[in-house]
Amino acid sequence: MSSSEGETERDAQVPLFARPEWADVVPIPQDDGPNPVVPIAYKDDFRETMDYFRAVFKANELSHRSLALTSLAITLNSGNYTIWQFRRRILEAIDSDMHFELEFTEQIAKTNSKNYQLWHHRRWVAEKLGPEATEGELKFTRKIFCTDAKNYHAWSHRQWVLQNLGGWKGELDYCQKLLDEDIFNNSAWNQRYFVVTKSPLLGGLIAMRDSEVAYAVESIKSFPENESPWRYLRGLYKDDIVSWVNDPRVASVCLDVLEAKKNCVFALTTLLDLLCLGYNPSQELIDAVSGMGLPDTNPTRPDCGLAELICSILGQEDPMRTNYWTWRKSQLT
Amino acid sequence: MGEFAADRHVKYILSVEKRKDDFESVVMEHLRLNGAYWGLTTLDLLGKLDAVDADEVISWIMQCQHESGGFGGNIGHDPHILYTLSAVQVLALFDKLNVLDVNKVASYISSLQNEDGSFSGDMWGEVDTRFSYIAICCISILQRLDSINVERAVNYIVSCKNVDGGFGCTPGGESHAGQIFCCVGALAITGSLHHVDKDLLGWWLCERQVKSGGLNGRPEKLPDVCYSWWVLSSLTMIDRVDWIDGQKLVKFILECQDTENGGISDRPDDAVDIYHTYFGVAGLSLLEFPGVKAIDPAYALPVDVVNRIFFGR
Numbered sequence: 001m002s003s004s005e006g007e008t009e010r011d012a013q014v015p016l017f018a019r020p021e022w023a024d025v026v027p028i029p030q031d032d033g034p035n036p037v038v039p040i041a042y043k044d045d046f047r048e049t050m051d052y053f054r055a056v057f058k059a060n061e062l063s064h065r066s067l068a069l070t071s072l073a074i075t076l077n078s079g080n081y082t083i084w085q086f087r088r089r090i091l092e093a094i095d096s097d098m099h100f101e102l103e104f105t106e107q108i109a110k111t112n113s114k115n116y117q118l119w120h121h122r123r124w125v126a127e128k129l130g131p132e133a134t135e136g137e138l139k140f141t142r143k144i145f146c147t148d149a150k151n152y153h154a155w156s157h158r159q160w161v162l163q164n165l166g167g168w169k170g171e172l173d174y175c176q177k178l179l180d181e182d183i184f185n186n187s188a189w190n191q192r193y194f195v196v197t198k199s200p201l202l203g204g205l206i207a208m209r210d211s212e213v214a215y216a217v218e219s220i221k222s223f224p225e226n227e228s229p230w231r232y233l234r235g236l237y238k239d240d241i242v243s244w245v246n247d248p249r250v251a252s253v254c255l256d257v258l259e260a261k262k263n264c265v266f267a268l269t270t271l272l273d274l275l276c277l278g279y280n281p282s283q284e285l286i287d288a289v290s291g292m293g294l295p296d297t298n299p300t301r302p303d304c305g306l307a308e309l310i311c312s313i314l315g316q317e318d319p320m321r322t323n324y325w326t327w328r329k330s331q332l333t
Numbered sequence: 334m335g336e337f338a339a340d341r342h343v344k345y346i347l348s349v350e351k352r353k354d355d356f357e358s359v360v361m362e363h364l365r366l367n368g369a370y371w372g373l374t375t376l377d378l379l380g381k382l383d384a385v386d387a388d389e390v391i392s393w394i395m396q397c398q399h400e401s402g403g404f405g406g407n408i409g410h411d412p413h414i415l416y417t418l419s420a421v422q423v424l425a426l427f428d429k430l431n432v433l434d435v436n437k438v439a440s441y442i443s444s445l446q447n448e449d450g451s452f453s454g455d456m457w458g459e460v461d462t463r464f465s466y467i468a469i470c471c472i473s474i475l476q477r478l479d480s481i482n483v484e485r486a487v488n489y490i491v492s493c494k495n496v497d498g499g500f501g502c503t504p505g506g507e508s509h510a511g512q513i514f515c516c517v518g519a520l521a522i523t524g525s526l527h528h529v530d531k532d533l534l535g536w537w538l539c540e541r542q543v544k545s546g547g548l549n550g551r552p553e554k555l556p557d558v559c560y561s562w563w564v565l566s567s568l569t570m571i572d573r574v575d576w577i578d579g580q581k582l583v584k585f586i587l588e589c590q591d592t593e594n595g596g597i598s599d600r601p602d603d604a605v606d607i608y609h610t611y612f613g614v615a616g617l618s619l620l621e622f623p624g625v626k627a628i629d630p631a632y633a634l635p636v637d638v639v640n641r642i643f644f645g646r
Contacts, residue, residue, distance in 0.1 A: 185553070
């Protein structure tokens with residue numbers, strides 16, 4: 001990598017107008033029009049960098065020095081998509097080394113990991129490199145997850161890598177690792193579902209269902225207030241709701257949560273859903289719910305009365321969503 | 334209940350142009366068209382759009398347009414679908430859609446549709462359901478839905494639906510309130526809401542409300558005022574907005590105000606910005622807060638503007 005492509009600390013301190021390699025360029029100031037709608041206040045170094053950028057952009061100069069200029073400009077303002085696009089045109093024109101581009105984006109990601117332009121650029125680079133980039137992309141996203149395990153862009157990128165470049169082998173284990181670190185990480189749960197349903201190495205949803213149900217149930221027992229595993233459990237029975245209702249582990253985990261007197265909102269909601277789908281509750285379940293009970297309630301018809309009771313309890317346990325629970329009650333036949 | 338400092342917010346929006354040493358403004362240069370949409374729509378919701386010189390704005394906007402028909406974020410910036418929508422929306426606010434060569438804009442949008450029905454943001458090919466919404470919303474305002482393949486567009490959006498009833502950025506992507514707004518909005522505009530499991534999604538959305546009364550965008554994330562829009566507009570479009578505690582949300586939004594200097598921030602005591610100011614006011618609008626005009630949840634424009642587009646004066 002020649003020094004003209006990277007910006008060193010020393011270079012960055014010398015203003016552009018004083019640098020010999022820029023002597024032939026006339027910088028172009030931003031034209032905001034006579035009465036700018038949302039006018040900008042400029043900082044000098046930024047202003048100067050952008051003035052030079054506009055000059056090379058207008059001249060369509062696709063050179064090493066204009067590449068270096070985009071590095072500087074992106075470092076100062078990584079959200080400016082026009083600069084990124086111009087950079088791509090330069091990279092193609094000078095047939096630049098894409099490996100350096102990976103390093104560059106990684107640098108920018110250190111302070112801008114939620115930037116759309118950055119991630120799109122990274123994807124463009126990875127696409128050019130093809131399958132040889134697979135390990136590097138998985139590693140890169142893993143690094144991002146070390147500081148922000150829910151970074152939406154990174155997850156989107158990782159899914160794209162898996163589907164387009166490969167690398168599925170360790171993915172379920174990786175989801176496990178993230179969930180061990182934070183069982184509340186909804187992104188990791190989503191990724192787990194993605195792997196279980198789409199990985200060419202695992203046999204598909206139905207083959208994986210049994211072990212995944214077991215995992216979801218264990219996670220629920222540890223933290224029943226965790227929304228994700230409840231949804232995950234339901235998702236494992238995606239197009240086969242009857243099997244969800246009939247899997248004894250579903251009602252059983254609801255009972256466990258209620259008997260343990262832990263946060264019961266999702267357990268009650270799940271039980272409510274089961275009842276609405278025709279589930280026939282055991283006496284234990286009826287007793288567990290009644291035991292929570294509101295005074296003056298005595299379900300004589302176990303299934304319908306029980307569901308009503310659950311709605312009332314939920315209205316108390318989860319008052320923020322009182323209208324929802326009232327609506328659920330109104331839907332009971 | 335706290336005070337809603339409408340006048341301060343108007344002053345804040347108008348005063349953004351007078352700031353000289355605001356570095357934050359500098360980094361927004363390339364998306365000034367978005368900023369104009371957020372600021373001007375907020376002004377209109379607060380009944381103060383006339384505080385701005387429409388002709389100047391329109392003249393500047395038209396300088397952002399390219400040969401392709403698409404608009405850049407500012408003069409000299411490459412066209413992108415994001416800014417094309419903002420341009421069309423701002424022109425709609427001023428009832429000046431007639432300055433557009435509709436065919437040109439329509440052809441730019443339709444050129445961005447892919448084989449699978451998805452939309453790219455621009456010629457560089459980034460795909461995201463955000464762009465599906467943007468394309469559909471934009472083309473609908475121009476009353477040229479015929480210029481895209483609506484069926485394929487809808488099919489692509491449906492392919493991004495998850496088992497929790499929500500939608501992600503691409504198939505398999507985690508459900509996220511922002512993406513949900515985009516997908517539900519696009520389905521609403523194309524008359525395709527039957528693809529949404531409203532009860533399931535409605536519950537997922539109302540579960541975004543946390544103790545403070547604010548809304549988050551995904552399970553176990555922090556609340557942010559912008560979700561007052563993404564979640565609420567989605568709930569409104571599927572007729573379940575009463576499933577959240579409206580009063581508590583109002584209280585949260587009001588707590589995010591800077592009642593001294595104007596503007597609204599992402600959560601209480603953070604710095605304000607135009608983006609969150611718009612979303613806070615838009616959220617209050619959906620909650621029918623007094624003094625705020627009604628906003629259309631699908632088009633993200635005042636209802637009277639939308640009525641004017643589709644039903645004349």
